Amino acid sequence: MTSNPYPLGLRLHGRRVVVVGGGAVATRRVPALLDAGADVLLVAPELTPALRARADAGRLHWVPRRFVPEDLDGAWLVQVAVDDPIAAASVSAVAAERRIFCVRADDRTAATAWTPAVTRHGPVTVAVLGGGDPRRAMTVRDAIRDLLAVRLAPDGIAGRPDASTGTTGGRQAGRVALVGAGPGDPELITVKGWRLLTEADVVVADRLVPGLLLDELRPDVELVDASKIPYGPSRAQEEINQILVDRALAGAFVVRLKGGDPYVFGRGGEELLACAAAGVPVTVVPGVTSSIAAPAAAGIPVTHRGVAHEFTVVSGHLAPDAPASLVRWDALAGLHGTLVILMGLKNLAAITGTLIAHGRSPQTPAAVVQEATTGTQRVLRSTLGEVAADLRAADLRPPAVVVVGDVVGALDG
Ligand SMILES: C[S@@+](CC[C@H](N)C(=O)[O-])C[C@H]1O[C@@H](n2cnc3c(N)ncnc32)[C@H](O)[C@@H]1O
Numbered sequence: 001m002t003s004n005p006y007p008l009g010l011r012l013h014g015r016r017v018v019v020v021g022g023g024a025v026a027t028r029r030v031p032a033l034l035d036a037g038a039d040v041l042l043v044a045p046e047l048t049p050a051l052r053a054r055a056d057a058g059r060l061h062w063v064p065r066r067f068v069p070e071d072l073d074g075a076w077l078v079q080v081a082v083d084d085p086i087a088a089a090s091v092s093a094v095a096a097e098r099r100i101f102c103v104r105a106d107d108r109t110a111a112t113a114w115t116p117a118v119t120r121h122g123p124v125t126v127a128v129l130g131g132g133d134p135r136r137a138m139t140v141r142d143a144i145r146d147l148l149a150v151r152l153a154p155d156g157i158a159g160r161p162d163a164s165t166g167t168t169g170g171r172q173a174g175r176v177a178l179v180g181a182g183p184g185d186p187e188l189i190t191v192k193g194w195r196l197l198t199e200a201d202v203v204v205a206d207r208l209v210p211g212l213l214l215d216e217l218r219p220d221v222e223l224v225d226a227s228k229i230p231y232g233p234s235r236a237q238e239e240i241n242q243i244l245v246d247r248a249l250a251g252a253f254v255v256r257l258k259g260g261d262p263y264v265f266g267r268g269g270e271e272l273l274a275c276a277a278a279g280v281p282v283t284v285v286p287g288v289t290s291s292i293a294a295p296a297a298a299g300i301p302v303t304h305r306g307v308a309h310e311f312t313v314v315s316g317h318l319a320p321d322a323p324a325s326l327v328r329w330d331a332l333a334g335l336h337g338t339l340v341i342l343m344g345l346k347n348l349a350a351i352t353g354t355l356i357a358h359g360r361s362p363q364t365p366a367a368v369v370q371e372a373t374t375g376t377q378r379v380l381r382s383t384l385g386e387v388a389a390d391l392r393a394a395d396l397r398p399p400a401v402v403v404v405g406d407v408v409g410a411l412d413g
Pocket residue numbers: 183184208258259260261262263264265266288289290291294341342343344369370371372373374398399400401
């Protein structure tokens with residue numbers, strides 16, 4: 001007899017869930033159980049390395065042997081993740097005797113509970129059951145996931161339901177999120193950053209933020225172009241802080257969208273402190289920083305086995321002899337690893353000269369990556385001794401990252 005399943009959201013926090021089996025299926029099932037806070041008891045003679053790592057980290061209890069009925073003492077749920085139908089049936093029989101729901105990987109028809117295909121969007125969980133057909137469930141789940149992504153975007157289907165917005169939905173109102181937008185390719189924002197962006201009432205964006213992300217904002221979102229705020233750099237920062245605080249205190253959900261990562265030469269810390277001083281709650285969403293992504297986009301790994309065991313990210317916005325400089329360029333010259341210089345084009349001749357003067361070889365490979373990860377990316381490969389002159393000749397411009405070190409040629413065939 002087939003009747004419809006009855007959907008439930010199990011609140012497993014602190015509750016015992018027994019997983020029988022330590023192979024691929026268990027490896028896939030266990031993370032969601034741990035995420036739900038379940039007290040997971042894993043019964044299996046052997047574990048995959050991923051499960052073993054969780055056991056070693058104390059995230060679950062592992063009993064390294066075959067299942068015995070007492071394993072179900074105190075359990076609320078059982079997941080049978082073994083291929084052997086006889087072993088699975090015996091676990092299932094004990095579970096049924098004790099009125100414990102039992103999910104079976106080997107035979108869905110014999111199971112008393114099914115795990116749905118799931119997509120999660122912040123606090124919303126959508127779970128799909130496909131009438132016993134996991135492929136159908138996944139297909140429908142994928143469609144819903146895509147639909148939600150579109151719906152959260154501007155001009156999504158049927159306009160914009162109020163519940164997803166900050167002020168009207170109320171959930172995020174009066175808050176600020178400092179969101180890293182990534183280095184340039186709009187697809188390099190994080191999933192969380194993108195979601196918060198689609199929920200924003202106000203977006204305060206930097207110059208280096210990928211334009212396409214802004215292009216996709218809902219028409220009613222107030223967009224503040226932080227790069228157009230007049231006054232000097234420190235005054236402008238105060239203005240930005242004030243805008244964040246004022247809009248949030250007025251009840252808006254404000255996303256401060258910053259290029260790369262908010263805390264890598266992004267002044268995110270100052271904005272966080274300003275909001276905290278005004279009692280405005282702040283969420284920080286890290287971003288893909290250009291200091292790693294720009295080299296990567298040019299085929300340069302910042303570390304490479306046998307080549308570089310360290311990388312240092314440094315700002316070159318001040319010349320090495322500038323009194324306000326906080327960088328020990330002489331010490332950096334003594335390192336063997338990778339040096340990634342941001343905001344360094346203007347002072348590059350002075351910087352490379354200082355590094356060479358303090359002992360770094362002029363033959364050290366160097367590269368400049370301009371507008372990395374965008375359609376206009378340019379890459380110049382050179383050496384520490386030549387890069388400043390080559391840069392001028394090639395007319396490379398900011399934003400660009402300079403990479404110094406043997407990693408520059410590490411992946412060259
Ligand atoms: C004020 S810093 C901000 C860095 C940013 N928070 C990050 O994590 O990437 C700006 C500098 O980042 C570097 N930069 C940012 N985006 C870049 C890109 N797409 N390509 C090359 N360099 C980039 C440049 O050195 C630029 O001058």
